[in-house]
Amino acid sequence: MLEVDDVEHRYGVRCALDGVSFALGRGGFHALLGPNGAGKSTLIGLMTGLLRSQAGEIRIAGHSLRHEPRRVRRQLGVVFQQPTLDLDLSVRQNLLYHASLHGLGWRQARQRCDRELARQGLEARADERVRRLNGGHRRRLEIARALLHEPALLVLDEASVGLDAASRQALNEHVRALCRERGMTVLWTTHLLDEIAPEDNVVMLCAGSVVAAGQAGALCRRTGSRTLQDAFRRLTAPHEIAAEERP
Numbered sequence: 001m002l003e004v005d006d007v008e009h010r011y012g013v014r015c016a017l018d019g020v021s022f023a024l025g026r027g028g029f030h031a032l033l034g035p036n037g038a039g040k041s042t043l044i045g046l047m048t049g050l051l052r053s054q055a056g057e058i059r060i061a062g063h064s065l066r067h068e069p070r071r072v073r074r075q076l077g078v079v080f081q082q083p084t085l086d087l088d089l090s091v092r093q094n095l096l097y098h099a100s101l102h103g104l105g106w107r108q109a110r111q112r113c114d115r116e117l118a119r120q121g122l123e124a125r126a127d128e129r130v131r132r133l134n135g136g137h138r139r140r141l142e143i144a145r146a147l148l149h150e151p152a153l154l155v156l157d158e159a160s161v162g163l164d165a166a167s168r169q170a171l172n173e174h175v176r177a178l179c180r181e182r183g184m185t186v187l188w189t190t191h192l193l194d195e196i197a198p199e200d201n202v203v204m205l206c207a208g209s210v211v212a213a214g215q216a217g218a219l220c221r222r223t224g225s226r227t228l229q230d231a232f233r234r235l236t237a238p239h240e241i242a243a244e245e246r247p
Protein backbone atom coordinates (compact mmCIF):
# COMPACT_ATOMS: atom_id res chain seq x y z
CA MET A 1 0.00 0.00 0.00
CA LEU A 2 2.87 2.37 0.79
CA GLU A 3 6.41 2.13 -0.56
CA VAL A 4 9.01 4.65 0.56
CA ASP A 5 12.23 4.17 -1.34
CA ASP A 6 15.48 5.93 -0.45
CA VAL A 7 13.79 9.25 0.36
CA GLU A 8 15.98 12.16 1.31
CA HIS A 9 14.97 15.64 2.40
CA ARG A 10 16.97 18.68 3.45
CA TYR A 11 15.93 22.06 4.82
CA GLY A 12 18.91 24.06 3.62
CA VAL A 13 21.91 22.28 5.11
CA ARG A 14 19.81 20.46 7.73
CA CYS A 15 19.19 16.83 6.77
CA ALA A 16 15.66 15.81 7.94
CA LEU A 17 15.40 12.47 6.07
CA ASP A 18 18.48 10.53 5.10
CA GLY A 19 17.76 7.63 2.71
CA VAL A 20 14.51 6.45 4.30
CA SER A 21 13.09 3.19 2.91
CA PHE A 22 10.24 0.96 4.12
CA ALA A 23 7.05 -0.64 2.82
CA LEU A 24 3.61 -1.27 4.32
CA GLY A 25 1.28 -4.04 3.19
CA ARG A 26 -2.42 -3.60 2.47
CA GLY A 27 -4.79 -3.38 5.44
CA GLY A 28 -4.14 -3.05 9.16
CA PHE A 29 -2.81 -0.59 11.68
CA HIS A 30 0.82 0.47 11.14
CA ALA A 31 2.75 2.88 13.32
CA LEU A 32 5.47 5.36 12.39
CA LEU A 33 7.35 6.03 15.61
CA GLY A 34 9.98 8.58 16.35
CA PRO A 35 11.03 11.16 18.94
CA ASN A 36 10.60 14.87 18.28
CA GLY A 37 12.59 15.91 15.25
CA ALA A 38 12.86 12.34 13.86
CA GLY A 39 11.42 13.40 10.50
CA LYS A 40 7.84 12.06 10.77
CA SER A 41 6.11 15.29 9.73
CA THR A 42 8.61 15.80 6.92
CA LEU A 43 7.76 12.37 5.54
CA ILE A 44 4.04 13.10 5.77
CA GLY A 45 4.63 16.50 4.15
CA LEU A 46 6.23 14.69 1.22
CA MET A 47 3.45 12.10 0.99
CA THR A 48 0.76 14.77 0.95
CA GLY A 49 2.56 17.03 -1.52
CA LEU A 50 3.04 19.84 1.02
CA LEU A 51 6.78 19.44 0.52
CA ARG A 52 8.44 18.99 -2.83
CA SER A 53 10.24 15.72 -3.32
CA GLN A 54 14.04 16.14 -3.53
CA ALA A 55 15.29 12.56 -3.85
CA GLY A 56 13.86 9.05 -3.72
CA GLU A 57 10.42 7.69 -4.56
CA ILE A 58 7.10 7.31 -2.75
CA ARG A 59 4.36 5.04 -4.12
CA ILE A 60 0.85 4.76 -2.71
CA ALA A 61 -1.45 1.93 -3.83
CA GLY A 62 0.97 1.33 -6.70
CA HIS A 63 0.97 4.94 -7.94
CA SER A 64 4.07 7.08 -8.06
CA LEU A 65 3.80 10.36 -6.20
CA ARG A 66 6.22 11.95 -8.64
CA HIS A 67 4.48 10.80 -11.84
CA GLU A 68 0.83 10.37 -10.78
CA PRO A 69 0.22 12.90 -7.98
CA ARG A 70 -3.55 13.14 -8.60
CA ARG A 71 -4.05 9.37 -8.40
CA VAL A 72 -2.01 9.32 -5.22
CA ARG A 73 -4.13 12.09 -3.71
CA ARG A 74 -7.30 10.09 -4.43
CA GLN A 75 -5.90 7.14 -2.49
CA LEU A 76 -4.77 9.15 0.50
CA GLY A 77 -6.73 10.53 3.47
CA VAL A 78 -4.83 12.68 5.97
CA VAL A 79 -5.41 13.98 9.48
CA PHE A 80 -2.73 16.57 10.13
CA GLN A 81 -1.10 17.25 13.47
CA GLN A 82 -2.66 20.72 13.71
CA PRO A 83 -6.46 20.71 13.48
CA THR A 84 -7.71 22.36 10.29
CA LEU A 85 -11.46 22.60 10.87
CA ASP A 86 -13.41 25.84 10.53
CA LEU A 87 -14.77 26.27 14.05
CA ASP A 88 -17.57 28.62 12.99
CA LEU A 89 -19.00 26.32 10.34
CA SER A 90 -21.25 23.41 11.28
CA VAL A 91 -19.98 19.85 11.36
CA ARG A 92 -21.79 19.08 8.08
CA GLN A 93 -20.62 22.30 6.38
CA ASN A 94 -17.00 21.41 7.10
CA LEU A 95 -17.52 18.05 5.41
CA LEU A 96 -19.47 19.42 2.43
CA TYR A 97 -16.77 21.97 1.72
CA HIS A 98 -14.11 19.29 1.68
CA ALA A 99 -16.29 17.03 -0.50
CA SER A 100 -16.59 19.81 -3.06
CA LEU A 101 -12.79 20.18 -3.12
CA HIS A 102 -12.64 16.50 -4.05
CA GLY A 103 -15.14 17.08 -6.86
CA LEU A 104 -18.03 15.13 -5.32
CA GLY A 105 -21.50 16.11 -6.59
CA TRP A 106 -24.07 17.55 -4.18
CA ARG A 107 -26.14 14.37 -3.70
CA GLN A 108 -23.12 12.10 -3.34
CA ALA A 109 -21.48 14.56 -0.93
CA ARG A 110 -24.62 14.62 1.29
CA GLN A 111 -24.82 10.83 1.30
CA ARG A 112 -21.16 10.36 2.15
CA CYS A 113 -21.32 13.05 4.88
CA ASP A 114 -24.27 11.30 6.52
CA ARG A 115 -22.59 7.92 6.23
CA GLU A 116 -19.26 9.06 7.70
CA LEU A 117 -20.92 11.04 10.49
CA ALA A 118 -22.93 7.95 11.43
CA ARG A 119 -19.76 5.84 11.41
CA GLN A 120 -18.00 8.32 13.67
CA GLY A 121 -21.03 8.54 16.00
CA LEU A 122 -21.48 12.23 15.19
CA GLU A 123 -24.78 12.20 13.27
CA ALA A 124 -26.66 13.97 16.09
CA ARG A 125 -24.09 16.81 16.00
CA ALA A 126 -24.27 17.45 12.24
CA ASP A 127 -25.80 20.92 12.49
CA GLU A 128 -23.79 22.16 15.46
CA ARG A 129 -20.85 24.49 15.09
CA VAL A 130 -17.54 22.68 15.39
CA ARG A 131 -16.59 25.10 18.19
CA ARG A 132 -19.04 23.22 20.45
CA LEU A 133 -17.35 19.82 19.97
CA ASN A 134 -14.75 18.53 22.40
CA GLY A 135 -11.21 17.66 21.23
CA GLY A 136 -11.92 13.95 20.72
CA HIS A 137 -15.03 14.65 18.62
CA ARG A 138 -13.16 17.22 16.54
CA ARG A 139 -10.56 14.57 15.75
CA ARG A 140 -13.33 12.14 14.76
CA LEU A 141 -14.75 14.79 12.48
CA GLU A 142 -11.33 15.18 10.87
CA ILE A 143 -11.25 11.41 10.32
CA ALA A 144 -14.74 11.54 8.75
CA ARG A 145 -13.50 14.31 6.48
CA ALA A 146 -10.36 12.37 5.52
CA LEU A 147 -12.50 9.36 4.54
CA LEU A 148 -15.10 11.21 2.42
CA HIS A 149 -13.35 10.44 -0.86
CA GLU A 150 -12.86 6.77 0.18
CA PRO A 151 -9.07 6.62 0.24
CA ALA A 152 -7.21 3.32 0.54
CA LEU A 153 -4.65 4.71 3.01
CA LEU A 154 -5.43 6.89 6.03
CA VAL A 155 -2.50 8.75 7.59
CA LEU A 156 -2.78 10.36 11.01
CA ASP A 157 0.07 12.63 12.11
CA GLU A 158 0.23 12.72 15.92
CA ALA A 159 -3.58 12.84 15.94
CA SER A 160 -3.87 12.25 19.67
CA VAL A 161 -1.67 15.18 20.74
CA GLY A 162 -3.56 17.56 23.01
CA LEU A 163 -6.23 15.03 24.04
CA ASP A 164 -6.66 13.78 27.61
CA ALA A 165 -5.74 10.15 28.36
CA ALA A 166 -9.29 8.80 28.00
CA SER A 167 -9.91 10.58 24.67
CA ARG A 168 -6.50 9.48 23.41
CA GLN A 169 -7.33 5.84 24.11
CA ALA A 170 -10.84 6.18 22.63
CA LEU A 171 -9.43 7.68 19.42
CA ASN A 172 -6.80 4.98 19.12
CA GLU A 173 -9.40 2.22 19.59
CA HIS A 174 -11.71 3.92 17.14
CA VAL A 175 -9.05 3.98 14.42
CA ARG A 176 -8.21 0.33 15.06
CA ALA A 177 -11.90 -0.52 14.64
CA LEU A 178 -11.86 1.27 11.26
CA CYS A 179 -9.04 -1.05 10.19
CA ARG A 180 -10.85 -4.19 11.35
CA GLU A 181 -14.30 -3.33 10.08
CA ARG A 182 -13.48 -1.54 6.82
CA GLY A 183 -10.22 -3.16 5.84
CA MET A 184 -8.51 0.25 5.89
CA THR A 185 -4.76 0.65 5.90
CA VAL A 186 -3.80 3.15 8.59
CA LEU A 187 -0.45 4.80 9.23
CA TRP A 188 -0.52 6.27 12.73
CA THR A 189 2.47 8.46 13.60
CA THR A 190 3.28 9.12 17.21
CA HIS A 191 6.03 9.60 19.76
CA LEU A 192 3.76 8.09 22.45
CA LEU A 193 4.66 4.43 22.66
CA ASP A 194 1.73 3.46 24.91
CA GLU A 195 -0.47 3.82 21.80
CA ILE A 196 1.21 0.79 20.22
CA ALA A 197 0.16 -2.86 20.69
CA PRO A 198 2.68 -5.77 20.52
CA GLU A 199 1.11 -7.08 17.29
CA ASP A 200 1.35 -3.71 15.48
CA ASN A 201 3.72 -3.33 12.57
CA VAL A 202 6.02 -0.41 13.41
CA VAL A 203 8.61 1.67 11.58
CA MET A 204 10.99 3.47 13.94
CA LEU A 205 12.46 6.68 12.66
CA CYS A 206 15.22 8.51 14.45
CA ALA A 207 17.22 11.55 13.35
CA GLY A 208 16.06 11.07 9.76
CA SER A 209 16.82 7.34 9.44
CA VAL A 210 14.83 4.13 9.84
CA VAL A 211 16.42 2.39 12.82
CA ALA A 212 14.05 -0.62 12.93
CA ALA A 213 10.94 -2.01 11.27
CA GLY A 214 8.72 -4.98 12.07
CA GLN A 215 6.22 -6.19 14.61
CA ALA A 216 6.51 -4.31 17.92
CA GLY A 217 6.62 -7.50 19.99
CA ALA A 218 9.31 -9.02 17.77
CA LEU A 219 11.46 -5.85 18.07
CA CYS A 220 11.27 -6.18 21.86
CA ARG A 221 12.37 -9.82 21.73
CA ARG A 222 15.15 -9.08 19.23
CA THR A 223 16.63 -6.32 21.39
CA GLY A 224 16.11 -8.24 24.66
CA SER A 225 13.79 -5.49 25.92
CA ARG A 226 10.91 -5.90 28.34
CA THR A 227 8.90 -3.02 26.88
CA LEU A 228 8.68 -1.15 23.59
CA GLN A 229 9.99 1.92 25.46
CA ASP A 230 13.18 0.01 26.34
CA ALA A 231 13.55 -1.28 22.77
CA PHE A 232 13.03 2.22 21.44
CA ARG A 233 15.68 3.69 23.75
CA ARG A 234 18.19 1.02 22.73
CA LEU A 235 17.53 1.42 19.02
CA THR A 236 17.46 5.22 18.90
CA ALA A 237 20.26 6.25 21.28
CA PRO A 238 23.24 5.62 18.91
CA HIS A 239 21.47 7.43 16.05
CA GLU A 240 20.67 10.49 18.13
CA ILE A 241 24.33 10.77 19.12
CA ALA A 242 25.44 10.36 15.49
CA ALA A 243 22.91 12.97 14.33
CA GLU A 244 24.31 15.55 16.74
CA GLU A 245 27.59 15.30 14.86
CA ARG A 246 25.89 15.78 11.47
CA PRO A 247 25.24 19.20 9.84
Ligand SMILES: Nc1ncnc2c1ncn2[C@@H]1O[C@H](COP(=O)(O)OP(=O)(O)OP(=O)(O)O)[C@@H](O)[C@H]1O
Pocket (backbone or CB within 6 Å): 011, 014, 015, 016, 034, 035, 036, 037, 038, 039, 040, 041, 042, 043, 191
Ligand atom coordinates in the same frame (compact mmCIF):
# COMPACT_ATOMS: atom_id res chain seq x y z
N1 LIG B 1 10.70 24.19 7.96
C1 LIG B 1 11.83 23.70 8.50
N2 LIG B 1 13.00 24.37 8.37
C2 LIG B 1 14.16 23.87 8.88
N3 LIG B 1 14.23 22.71 9.56
C3 LIG B 1 13.10 22.02 9.72
C4 LIG B 1 11.84 22.47 9.21
N4 LIG B 1 10.89 21.55 9.53
C5 LIG B 1 11.53 20.58 10.21
N5 LIG B 1 12.84 20.87 10.33
C6 LIG B 1 13.87 20.02 10.98
O1 LIG B 1 13.83 18.76 10.34
C7 LIG B 1 13.96 17.71 11.32
C8 LIG B 1 12.74 16.79 11.23
O2 LIG B 1 11.60 17.52 11.67
P1 LIG B 1 10.11 16.92 11.63
O3 LIG B 1 9.17 18.01 12.07
O4 LIG B 1 9.88 16.27 10.34
O5 LIG B 1 10.19 15.80 12.77
P2 LIG B 1 9.02 15.09 13.60
O6 LIG B 1 9.46 13.69 13.81
O7 LIG B 1 7.73 15.29 12.91
O8 LIG B 1 9.04 15.89 14.97
P3 LIG B 1 7.79 16.39 15.86
O9 LIG B 1 7.26 15.16 16.55
O10 LIG B 1 8.46 17.33 16.81
O11 LIG B 1 6.82 17.05 14.94
C9 LIG B 1 14.14 18.39 12.66
O12 LIG B 1 15.51 18.49 12.91
C10 LIG B 1 13.54 19.76 12.45
O13 LIG B 1 14.16 20.71 13.29
